[in-house]
Amino acid sequence: MIAQVLLVDDEPAIRSTLAKFLEELDCFVTQAADVGEALALLNALEYDLVVTDIVMPKGSGLDVLRAARSQEDPCPVVMITGSPMVESASEALRLGAFDYISKPVHKEQIVHVARRALEFRRVSRENDRFRNDLEAIFTSVQDAIISVDRDLKILNFNSSAATICGLDSAASGTSFYDLPLRCDRKCRGALETAIHTRKPVQTRYFKCGSAGDAGAEQYVSVSVTPRRLTERQVEGAVIVVRDESSLYRLEKKQMPRSSYSGLIGKSAPMQMLYSMIERLAGVPSTVLIRGENGTGKELVAAALHANGGRQDRPFIKVNCAALTETLLESELFGHVRGAFTGALRDKAGLFEKADSGTLFLDEIGEVSPQMQVKLLRVLQERELVRVGGAEPVKVDVRIIAATNRDLAKDVEEGRFRQDLYYRLKVVELIVAPLRERPEDLPLLAEHFVSRLNAKLGRSITGISDEALRLLSGYPWPGNVRELEHALExxxxxCPTRMILPDHLPAVFQAAVVEDGLTMRERIQEALARHAGNKSRAARALNIDRKTLYRKMQEYGITDVPTPP
Incomplete structure (x- = not known):
């Protein structure tokens, strides 16, 4: 495109010479003999460059400079004068002149300055177009876009951020930590991670407050991209928050969830567990989690805390079976100075540390009768007394307890207090053993493969069908924890990128028999063939009856399959 140049000078010879120089740059040069003519041309036409003398009989080139710089799309202005003075040069540059040339003007000098000015004009226009495009995108998209510096202070945000995140005009310049947001700031962690790791972060589908005045639950996905200064330094990040509420509800209706808040599984028992955790959201009720060792009771407790309205408060965990009675009492309730040998100062217990948050009491069935009495008092009175102390301390703690024992049976046999049992069992959640939800095993295996790849720095692509069949036929007495250890x-x-049967622990090798069936499958087949007669089934399997009973218990075989 040919550049449009306005040349202003009261001397015709100089105008003619300078015009020839500029035309060699493929410029179309319009000449003006005085300031008035130049101002008229500036009002009528748009130019890419103005070259003007400063000192003229009918005005000053500074007036031309002011007029050119005041336009909506100002172009660069180059000033020329035959009597250079520091004051005029300083004033011209202060008013925004691109450069300042003294007479006599040499061709190389004017061509060089003009070329730089026109390149500056081209780049400026490209930047303006790019900025305008970004502004149009920024204001028109329905996703919330928020830009922050590395201290999470808000630099800019679009109108959708007001709708989705509830930001208002006062948010600019405010730290993300201080925003009065209606959500629980889960996206803050994504921002911090992106800035710290200098890598993009994406999260999908989490609950984010309520949308508008209707109070409907809002689910969003978040994408954070760091704003880089260099390869190793960032100056902040841009977070994009998309309202996924409609899609989330549609997917929720159409298919079972394969995961929820760190829990993995699409089986009916897991769907029921997810629903129960959701029903307990925002409710401070005490919960008792029951399940075998290795089923993931601690993950359920963490999910209850994360979805229970106290997620930004402490989540304290204690294994009651791992501590002696005396130590457990001191850990839970704290102690005062001098309460016992070694108590050199006052110490707050875990109940106080979990104040306003959640305390997870794992293996609650293992606590002594004396400790049961003290726990009951805290649950009833919402206060405790430190070991060796006398003053009661008020606490606001949500209790989540877990056990692998049948506490109802322990109550019947006098090993567990009935009043404490019912205080703990306001709501009871059952975590099914892995053998009762075999359809979850492939999902869990996939999850652990991904996690172990990251942990061990491997690139395992998956598990072979034969290896997966062996895993699926195993009774998993150690449940999900045993599965994770087996895969590790x-x-x-595994020396290759695919886990094969030979890579599994020895217990799985022993389960393979000549015809390719697992021992579990052979036992089930023999029982079905002999209508449940265990003596005949044992003889068919070439094992004694005691071994059959032991194997049935080991593999979780209770019902005799009906023959086809």
Missing amino acids: HAFIM
């Missing part, structure tokens, strides 16, 4: 063993033994 396989990772260590």
